[in-house]
Amino acid sequence: MATELNRRDWIRSSALIAAGLYAVGLPNLAKAAPASLLVPPRADMHKILADLPRMQARLTSNENPFGPSDKAKKALLEAVNEGNRYARERIMSLRSAIAKEEGVSEEHVMLGAGSSDILLAAALNYASKGGAILSADPTYASLVRSAVDVGAGWEKVPLTKDYAHDLDAMEKKVNDDISLVYIVNPNNPTATITPSDKLRSFCEVVSRRKPIFIDEAYIDYVDDPKGQSMVDCVRKGQNVIIARTFSKVHGFAGLRVGYAIAQPEVIKELSKYTNGAFNVSATSASAALASLQDKEFTKYCVQKNKEAKDYTYSVLKKEGYAYLPSHTNFIMFPLKMNGKKFSEEMLKRGVGLRNWEFYDQQWCRVSLGTMEDMKLFADAFKQIS
Numbered sequence: 001m002a003t004e005l006n007r008r009d010w011i012r013s014s015a016l017i018a019a020g021l022y023a024v025g026l027p028n029l030a031k032a033a034p035a036s037l038l039v040p041p042r043a044d045m046h047k048i049l050a051d052l053p054r055m056q057a058r059l060t061s062n063e064n065p066f067g068p069s070d071k072a073k074k075a076l077l078e079a080v081n082e083g084n085r086y087a088r089e090r091i092m093s094l095r096s097a098i099a100k101e102e103g104v105s106e107e108h109v110m111l112g113a114g115s116s117d118i119l120l121a122a123a124l125n126y127a128s129k130g131g132a133i134l135s136a137d138p139t140y141a142s143l144v145r146s147a148v149d150v151g152a153g154w155e156k157v158p159l160t161k162d163y164a165h166d167l168d169a170m171e172k173k174v175n176d177d178i179s180l181v182y183i184v185n186p187n188n189p190t191a192t193i194t195p196s197d198k199l200r201s202f203c204e205v206v207s208r209r210k211p212i213f214i215d216e217a218y219i220d221y222v223d224d225p226k227g228q229s230m231v232d233c234v235r236k237g238q239n240v241i242i243a244r245t246f247s248k249v250h251g252f253a254g255l256r257v258g259y260a261i262a263q264p265e266v267i268k269e270l271s272k273y274t275n276g277a278f279n280v281s282a283t284s285a286s287a288a289l290a291s292l293q294d295k296e297f298t299k300y301c302v303q304k305n306k307e308a309k310d311y312t313y314s315v316l317k318k319e320g321y322a323y324l325p326s327h328t329n330f331i332m333f334p335l336k337m338n339g340k341k342f343s344e345e346m347l348k349r350g351v352g353l354r355n356w357e358f359y360d361q362q363w364c365r366v367s368l369g370t371m372e373d374m375k376l377f378a379d380a381f382k383q384i385s
Contacts (some may be wrong), residue, residue, distance in 0.1 A: 016381040036157050056350030057373040062188070062218075062330045066294035066304060069297035072287040076255075079286035087282030094289045095277065098259055101292060107264040110271060111281040113218055115245035115258035119143040119274040122180065122213050122241065122260075131179035137167045138358045140188040140215060141212060145161045152179065157318015163192040163324055167202040174210055181206060184215040185230075186222060189356055189365045191326035196228045205232055207238040211266070213230050216311050218328040220249035221302060241266060249301050255278070257288040305329050308368040315378045319385045326368075342384065346382045349380035 024094055061185040068076070091111060094219055099106045112118045123146035126133065133144050148154055151205030155173050158165045165183055174211065186193045203212055204342040216232050222228045223275065228273040246252035260270060280288075291297070317322050323333035335342050339355030346353055356363040366377060 018291045028085050036042055047226045053298060054347055054350060055352040057369055057376040058352050059367040059369050059373060059377060060352045060354055061253070062248065062328070064248060064301055064329065064366045065373065066301050067291075067297070068255065068287060069251070069291055069294045070141035070299070072250070072252075072291040073253075074286035075290035076283045083282055085210065085282070087279075087280070088281050088287050090285040090289070091277040091280060094257075094280075094285045094292075095259075096299065097289055097292055102261055104231070104261055105237060105264070108234060108261055108267065109123050110260045110267045110274075111258070111280050111285075112274060113205050113256040113260045114252075114254075115243045116142065116186075116312070117274050117276070117279055118243045118260040118270070120146050121270040122243075123152075124273040125269055126180035126211070129179045131177045131233040132350075133176045133180050134170060134210075135182040135331055136170070136187065138189060138356070139182075139184045140217075142214065143182055143215070147180075153177070159187075159190065159192075163187070163190045164353055165194040165199070167194065167198055171202065171206055172372040174206055180289045181210055181212045183212065184213070185228075186217070186218045186327040188316050188328070189330075189354070190324055190332050191218075191328040191330055191365075192324055193222060193228070193327040196230075199230060200233065201315070203233045203238055203240050205319075206238075207240050209232065211239045211241060214240060216242055217245045217248055219244070220298060220337070221305060221329055222327045224229075230262055234263065236298055237263070239263065239266070242272075246288050246291065249298055250288070251301070252284070252288065253292070255284040255287060275345065304370075305368050306372045308371060311371065311374050312366065312368065312377070315374075315381065319382065330364045330367045332363055336385075337363050338362060339364065345384045346377075349376075351377050351380045353377075 001332065053280035090384065095106055095109050095111055099109050099166060110118070119142045123143045127147040127150045132155045133147045135144055136159055144154055157166050157169045157173060165187070167187070170181065172213045206212060216229055219225045219229050229242070230240055231242050234242060241260055243258065243260055245258040246255070247258070252362070260267065309326055309331065316333055321333050323331055339357055342364060343353060343355045353367070354365045356365060368374065
């Protein structure tokens, strides 16, 4: 097994029984062993950058093709004039607005440059305590890999047959050797969701024993984001950490704003491993504050994402492909050919996307772009499907 790690890499890694799952041809997880997160890193950045000019449809990184909003851009440009000043007031205003939005005190909130800062801080903090990180496999690998980089262990649990977190199995794995439980919901790269009632019950019980970190990068795309979020666990005083990012629905992937919500004493611990708010620029903080208040733009992006998702579902169905029903801005579906070959052939046709291998299956993850992007995907896909 390869063990070369890179903090910023993503992982490469039955029929579904939950209601509404389109399951033709999906692998049976009950018979398949999960792949490890500890896989060789993907192509280096030079190769990725070299591919960018070839992409007519950039569907690789789960970016929002519609953002930032006009209000966010206006606020950003206005903030440029004060770029010679430290952004204390703007950062304090953003932190206050987030606290109000989430129903917590400002002491419960820590800002960072995207959620990457938060993930790294948690990795370093809990790795320093010894023990292992407990997570699903496959899932987003950043926190786990960063922790393993500095000596932590890793305990993995396969997803359930409907590709949700197996919370019962995870609870059984919690022992003295676990320093942190890590959950991504909705999950990446599968785009699936773990039911909120089950996750809430899990947090109530397990957080009494170990801290739980929940990455909610894609929460804005689910039905009833407030109801699906575990922020209320923090409000109840539970040892739960929530990570959020402006990189997705707000369209800030390149502007870098994120935040954590946790108990104040946990925020203080995490703050030892990051510059926190001062990693956020005056321009990005101003834009984020405007975007947070621009509810109409968020609704617009979610609706456009749904339209692109439904269209892509129809394309996959017509070509005889299964898919994992998505609660995010990307779709994961199993391939009928080698994943690397598939990605290369799609790129030749101007469409960039990602491929994975797990559960003895080749997979494609396609981000959802504009309708024009998805029609380019469809045209290319039909040629090689």
